[in-house]
Amino acid sequence: MGPYDPRQIGAVTLFEDGECTGGTGRFYWNPDSEWSSTYYNVEDMIYGGSRNNSMHSLMVPKGYTAYLYANDSFDGKV
8 A cells, every 4th residue: 555645535544553553454535425425344344455353543634534333234333
């Protein structure tokens, strides 16, 4: 994974270890979404580089918000 410009398109980056270190997965906002949100399920997140239930920190660009759910149906702990 290389650098990107969050002013062009924002992305939440999940890290396998604390303090934003270790393996990563990056998940971009989809500007073509019919909502102002972009949703990723567990399969999408694994494809994007994260490991199921092993991510321990995240980085969110200024102006963005990330909600993480316990279940694939976007319910459970936030």
